[in-house]
Amino acid sequence: MNDQAQGLRNIIKMQSNTNDSKTRVITITSGKGGVGKSNLTLNLALALQLKGYKVLIFDADVGMANIDVLMGVTPKYNLFHLLKREKNIQEIITKGVHNLQIIAGGSGIQELLNLSQADLEFFAYEASKLLGSVDYIIFDTGAGLTQQSLNLMMSSHETILVTTPEPTSITDAYAIIKMVHSMNQQIEFKMIINRVTTQKEGRLTSEKIRLVAKQFLDLELSTLGYIGEDINISKAVKRQIPFLSAYPNTKASRDIQQICSTYLSEETSNSNTNVKGFFYKMIRLLK
Numbered sequence: 001m002n003d004q005a006q007g008l009r010n011i012i013k014m015q016s017n018t019n020d021s022k023t024r025v026i027t028i029t030s031g032k033g034g035v036g037k038s039n040l041t042l043n044l045a046l047a048l049q050l051k052g053y054k055v056l057i058f059d060a061d062v063g064m065a066n067i068d069v070l071m072g073v074t075p076k077y078n079l080f081h082l083l084k085r086e087k088n089i090q091e092i093i094t095k096g097v098h099n100l101q102i103i104a105g106g107s108g109i110q111e112l113l114n115l116s117q118a119d120l121e122f123f124a125y126e127a128s129k130l131l132g133s134v135d136y137i138i139f140d141t142g143a144g145l146t147q148q149s150l151n152l153m154m155s156s157h158e159t160i161l162v163t164t165p166e167p168t169s170i171t172d173a174y175a176i177i178k179m180v181h182s183m184n185q186q187i188e189f190k191m192i193i194n195r196v197t198t199q200k201e202g203r204l205t206s207e208k209i210r211l212v213a214k215q216f217l218d219l220e221l222s223t224l225g226y227i228g229e230d231i232n233i234s235k236a237v238k239r240q241i242p243f244l245s246a247y248p249n250t251k252a253s254r255d256i257q258q259i260c261s262t263y264l265s266e267e268t269s270n271s272n273t274n275v276k277g278f279f280y281k282m283i284r285l286l287k
């Protein structure tokens with residue numbers, strides 16, 4: 001037992017000494033399902049990649065992982081193979097459009113919560129190799145609050161919350177904010193309002209959520225931007241090509257590029273934030 005504890009401490013020490021400040025970790029989440037998380041994850045990742053950053057998407061949706069389907073690739077291996085020690089971290093990465101990297105969580109996401117100490121150390125060690133080798137790791141989660149998504153939010157530098165202007169989506173978004181806030185006050189949400197018909201509708205939706213969060217939770221929320229309702233998203237999904245690639249000049253593509261620029265400008269202004277290594281936090285949370 002002592003040996004194991006020492007092993008874990010060594011890994012934590014090693015990771016906190018690693019120069020991983022280059023890699024930022026983002027978690028994308030939502031209250032209600034089907035609001036556009038996976039499409040936004042993929043296309044925001046692509047927008048960053050097209051600006052010259054190296055991006056890795058980690059598909060952490062336990063039940064219905066589908067980043068691979070949206071990108072038209074079939075990963076040979078996933079997190080499960082890593083946890084079973086059949087493959088190393090590089091071997092479970094699949095390359096997609098514009099060299100975007102993805103790791104499919106598969107059934108490995110569920111396994112993460114039940115790992116033995118030794119497996120956890122192995123995972124943390126392998127995963128820490130990603131830090132520094134990519135600029136961004138973006139986690140696409142399933143809808144609603146699960147232990148896994150909460151751990152990811154608590155370990156990430158940023159949590160992006162996606163909602164649409166529909167009242168059901170707004171109330172579910174607020175419910176997530178409230179639950180997460182009651183458990184951890186450090187998590188900062190940045191909102192994206194998807195499927196807006198006008199900019200005004202986007203503004204009103206985000207104002208609504210911001211006001212309630214301020215009034216009842218004394219919490220400041222920021223908004224990254226709005227994505228218009230766009231038929232070309234559905235067309236791109238059917239073609240299994242990210243909409244930014246398939247229709248670079250369509251409304252949604254212009255909107256995601258705008259969001260990418262806003263994200264990068266805000267991130268620069270926060271660049272002094274002292275952030276600890278992602279996997280360092282992650283393994284502490286799992287224990």
Ligand SMILES: Nc1ncnc2c1ncn2[C@@H]1O[C@H](COP(=O)(O)OP(=O)(O)OP(=O)(O)O)[C@@H](O)[C@H]1O
Pocket residue numbers: 030032033034035036037038039040061064141142143194195196227228229230231233234237252
């Ligand atoms: N801005 C938009 N305009 C039009 N249709 C959209 C838009 N955003 C998303 N959609 C539609 O919604 C569908 C669901 O999107 P997506 O799979 O990205 O949602 P999700 O939040 O990841 O869902 P889940 O909660 O099941 O993981 C897309 O296939 C597309 O048809």
Ligand SMILES: [Mg+2]
Pocket residue numbers: 037038039061066140141142
């Ligand atoms: Mg999804």
